[in-house]
Amino acid sequence: DARVTQTPRHKVTEMGQEVTMRCQPILGHNTVFWYRQTMMQGLELLAYFRNRAPLDDSGMPKDRFSAEMPDATLATLKIQPSEPRDSAVYFCASGLVAREGTEAFFGQGTRLTVV
Amino acid sequence: AQTVTQSQPEMSVQEAETVTLSCTYDTSESDYYLFWYKQPPSRQMILVIRQEAYKQQNATENRFSVNFQKAAKSFSLKISDSQLGDAAMYFCAYRSARRYRGSTLGRLYFGRGTQLTVWP
Numbered sequence: 001d002a003r004v005t006q007t008p009r010h011k012v013t014e015m016g017q018e019v020t021m022r023c024q025p026i027l028g029h030n031t032v033f034w035y036r037q038t039m040m041q042g043l044e045l046l047a048y049f050r051n052r053a054p055l056d057d058s059g060m061p062k063d064r065f066s067a068e069m070p071d072a073t074l075a076t077l078k079i080q081p082s083e084p085r086d087s088a089v090y091f092c093a094s095g096l097v098a099r100e101g102t103e104a105f106f107g108q109g110t111r112l113t114v115v
Numbered sequence: 116a117q118t119v120t121q122s123q124p125e126m127s128v129q130e131a132e133t134v135t136l137s138c139t140y141d142t143s144e145s146d147y148y149l150f151w152y153k154q155p156p157s158r159q160m161i162l163v164i165r166q167e168a169y170k171q172q173n174a175t176e177n178r179f180s181v182n183f184q185k186a187a188k189s190f191s192l193k194i195s196d197s198q199l200g201d202a203a204m205y206f207c208a209y210r211s212a213r214r215y216r217g218s219t220l221g222r223l224y225f226g227r228g229t230q231l232t233v234w235p
Binding site: 031033035042043044045048050055056089091093095096097102103104106108109111 | 150157158159160161162165206215216217218220221222223225226227228
């Protein structure tokens with residue numbers, strides 16, 4: 001059963017701490033997206049990668065956020081230092097570019113609470 | 116940037132009845148994709164249905180169908196024979212069909228969502 005796996009599912013941290021969220025894309029997928037969901041802003045794109053290279057990270061606050069793909073099976077989103085306004089659900093999605101008409105599949109998200 | 120508007124924050128329907136969720140979008144592009152996603156309390160984003168803008172025929176998936184009006188930039192979702200399991204937040208989304216570095220698999224623009232309640 002191929003699916004996108006995100007860890008942790010829930011994270012509570014204190015303001016100022018570093019937070020790392022991980023995503024395991026579906027095996028063989030070469031495009032990975034990070035979205036953030038908040039009550040105020042809804043769902044918005046933070047960044048996305050193709051073949052591990054960043055294509056668009058314009059939605060990501062550069063001063064505290066960073067996204068990487070150390071290898072094809074792992075994508076990470078880090079926040080350092082975290083702030084209460086970063087509290088949100090963070091979704092990872094993956095897709096395969098080679099197939100025309102393909103879609104991105106979403107993970108179950110990481111709910112982050114910064115206190 | 117493209118904008119997607121869902122004007123109904125909440126909707127409710129009786130089990131076995133039909134409900135229609137509204138969505139409008141703004142774009143200057145002629146080719147694009149439109150989607151409806153379902154988000155139940157589990158948070159999982161589930162693709163319900165997809166429409167290619169170049170296709171005149173409205174997409175259908177079992178009890179789910181869309182009314183795509185390209186000139187009006189409208190994309191509504193009809194759920195027939197509603198079931199308790201249909202209760203969820205529904206998001207309308209837009210994706211450009213413009214190729215970027217060889218692919219149309221790009222970012223999604225989401226509406227704010229419609230919370231659907233299904234009454235037994």
